[in-house]
Amino acid sequence: MPTPPSSHQGNGLDAFATRIRQSLAEASSLTVDAILLERPRQELHGEFAFPCFRFAKAAGKNPAELASALASTLQIEDVELTAVGPFLNFSIHPSALAQVVLASTLRDDFGCAQENLTTIVEFSSPNIAKPMHVGHMRTTVIGAALSRIFQRLGHKVIRINHLGDWGSQFGKLVAAWQRWGSEEALEASPIAHLLELYVHFHKEAETDPSLAEEAKRAFQELESGEDNLTRATWKRFTELSLREFQRVYDRFGITFDYVRGESWYENQLQDVLAWLEGCGVLEEDDGAFIIDLSEEGIKTPCLVKTTHGTTLYATRDIAAAKSRWEEFHFDQMLYVVGAEQTLHFQQFKAALKKCGASWQERMEHIPFGLIRLTEGKLSTREGRVISLSEVLDRAVDLAQKAVEEKNPELADKKKVAEMVGVGAVVFHDLKHQRQKDVIFNWQEVLSFEGDTGPYLQYTHARCCSILRKAERPIPSFSAIQPELVQDGRDLFVAMGRLPQAIRDAGQKREPMILAQALLRIGAAGNAFYREHRVLGTGDEELEKARLATIDALRRTLALGLELLGVPVPEEM
């Protein structure tokens, strides 16, 4: 009965990488940390590679000679060394590979780490009274995925939805409501009606200057902090909007620890202005107050108070950051916000730095590229929008048709269609590098074949199906002979690399790294069960070992998909 050595248990290929690096460190003057292994370009070269160029240079030797010398001297348990030119390649013994990867993937702490940081993730943050469109999808989906990834890595994660529920636009909205608002329309479809009012306001304001005055007055009333009609109206808009947003969050399966809009920091704004004043960074300029940042290399000053005495985005962000620092003492605070706001984050970080708030170094803007339409940038006012619920609805409709066609016997087709549709949309967003702009393309978002969410969901469902049809308990690790599945090399390597992918995804704040790793697992998994029949081979031990492998695949996919926020159906 093989039992894995304890050092092998935790995390896939880590055990081997550690062993190889230690061995190389002993053979050289380098520290373990300085030895970075690479992944060979070609699979036949093994699982890890060490290019000897730098090492050889330091030792004054020829890289190829050094590689072959090391290959013949070093001995590493379960690892075969081969020198190919200047490269030293490491191939893990197939049965050790199967054993170690199976043991670790079958554990509940697979892919975990103990980074022990307190991490705040601010994401989603839609604007009250405006519909959530595809543009809000990225921050929502990326932020939620990063939060789960950090959680897996052992962070204490605090998710904050920083609603855009404050600012001069609410003055406009209240003014518009007082003139043209309809109680019935608001009840029927709150956000749609509020948007209508907002658009109407902008149109009328072009010819009617008194509107701008009313709007300004309304926002001043709001900022006064008094319990007046304006405030009551604003509060109602907020609640109605939030109720609609919640429906989208429910579909994505997203929760927040704090839904704190900008208004939450409202009563701290005067203190913050006083604090800035006390720090001696405030300057008056044309009746407004600014913080000059030229010494920080930023030409545009940070404006914190208008000539009308109202606060701005930056003022509220400074207040929010300060308040969160005092409340949570975070190790890192990530703002998942579009790349177009880069300057704003540079500005308010620099402003904090100028005030001596050294903790501002822990704040990090996580920018992402714009979603654009072929016709141009999204614009609520110009009607170039695709609502988020429409995207989800269309994806789910299409998934429904696919289920109907491919698996008409399925019990809960509606539920599965929802999972597949949402999964397709979420995965599509997360499989690209965040920084790149994306041109929204229905055909691509609604694709269920190839490198897609449904492909991975399908692979998972197939595993579940095999395990179901086995009609026996899933064999535990201690009950199988791993060497019987040593021909599943590609699959074990792909699964064994998942912990590293989770760590990289966290470190680079890039869920795509995890998505790509999952696609490799999916491809290897599909090839595996295609080539290796699990049930009905007539070989009891082989069936047990293959069942355990399918179980490992199922668990690994489920783990990765859950981290990304892609639903995990057991049938489809």
Add this chain to the structure above:
RNA sequence: GCGCCCGUAGCUCAGCUGGAUAGAGCAUCGGACUUCUAAUCCGACGGUCGGGGGUUCGAAUCCUCCCGGGCGCGCCA
């Protein structure tokens, strides 16, 4: 004008701190379902890595200039 981001196969994208013959998916073409779900698998086709120069034993990756696209540049957020 200044600043930031992007430019890899027909299309959408990977390519980790510079390393071995630049990889996937879609599309196209050709194979594989009496066998655990063909939302799959196997194969073929397809690239002067936007362009020039530089650093290096080695550059898609780093530096520089140019071209093309996007975003931003105090009283919106």
